[in-house]
Amino acid sequence: MPQDFPDITDVYERFAALTAESADLGGSLLVHAGLDWRGLALAMAANIAGAASLGLEADVARAKASIRSGACDFLVNTLDEALRILKNEIRKRKPVAVALVGEPRVLVAEMVERGVQPEMVAGDLAGPRWRGDSLGTLVERGARRLGIGAAAAGEWVSWRVEREPMRWLPVLDRLAAEALDPGDKTTAARRRWLEAAPRYLGRMLAGERCVRMSAAEYDAFSEATKGGVGVVVMLSRRRGSQTRGL
Numbered sequence: 001m002p003q004d005f006p007d008i009t010d011v012y013e014r015f016a017a018l019t020a021e022s023a024d025l026g027g028s029l030l031v032h033a034g035l036d037w038r039g040l041a042l043a044m045a046a047n048i049a050g051a052a053s054l055g056l057e058a059d060v061a062r063a064k065a066s067i068r069s070g071a072c073d074f075l076v077n078t079l080d081e082a083l084r085i086l087k088n089e090i091r092k093r094k095p096v097a098v099a100l101v102g103e104p105r106v107l108v109a110e111m112v113e114r115g116v117q118p119e120m121v122a123g124d125l126a127g128p129r130w131r132g133d134s135l136g137t138l139v140e141r142g143a144r145r146l147g148i149g150a151a152a153a154g155e156w157v158s159w160r161v162e163r164e165p166m167r168w169l170p171v172l173d174r175l176a177a178e179a180l181d182p183g184d185k186t187t188a189a190r191r192r193w194l195e196a197a198p199r200y201l202g203r204m205l206a207g208e209r210c211v212r213m214s215a216a217e218y219d220a221f222s223e224a225t226k227g228g229v230g231v232v233v234m235l236s237r238r239r240g241s242q243t244r245g246l
Helices: 008-021 037-049 060-068 079-091 104-114 134-140 165-179 187-200 215-225
Strands: 029-033 052-057 074-076 096-101 120-123 155-161 209-213 233-238
Touching (some): 008 037, 008 187, 029 104, 037 052, 037 060, 037 187, 052 060, 052 104, 060 074, 060 096, 079 096, 079 104, 120 134, 165 209, 215 233
Parallel strands (some): 029 052, 052 096, 074 096
Antiparallel strands (some): 155 233
16 A cells, blocks of 8 residues: 555544534534645545535646545535535535645635634645644634544444455445444444445455444454355454554
8 A cells, every 4th residue: 555545544533533522413514734645534534524625736746546446426616616516415415525735824724714613624725834824723712622532432433344345345345234232322423434435435445344433332343253254364453543644
């Protein structure tokens, strides 16, 4: 995997941060600067969570790479083009990830001037170097700074299969969803992740799945994978946070 591409756990932690803000992000807009591994993870996480996202990237090659990897859906060169796409999908409460080529500070100033107001800002936009700049106006108007909080409870559980992942991974995803504790407050979001993530993770992450589970949930999932799934399953677990920061 390229060095400047997120791990699946990077995407998951950003998804968890987004869904902690709201269980229903349809119609919401996330704006972030940069389409390095952090920005790619945010774009994919926003799609999985059901939000629209706008990634501001000065490097044309990097912006184009976000499309080739499948992390972003559209590449545009002006704010007008971006807004046409975003308004349509936000109106329908559908997710979409737009990459906009341009200097982030200039683009944020243009957004402020034109009254474009996102619900959330993240990545470099949320850093201290933006204090007192145009971003401050967006925050004053109600934009929330998205950040990864304390590590989520549970262990990282990931799984792969020895062959035919397109056939067998959905089977395992269903078993993983069934193993989740229905009484846990994060279960609805975790089930959304298992259901929606495969559509948005892109080809480089398509062969692996992960989710956080309690020890009891892991035991139930592990036992279910032994019940004649039809393929050799490579199941792993690890404690601790994999978070590299927004």
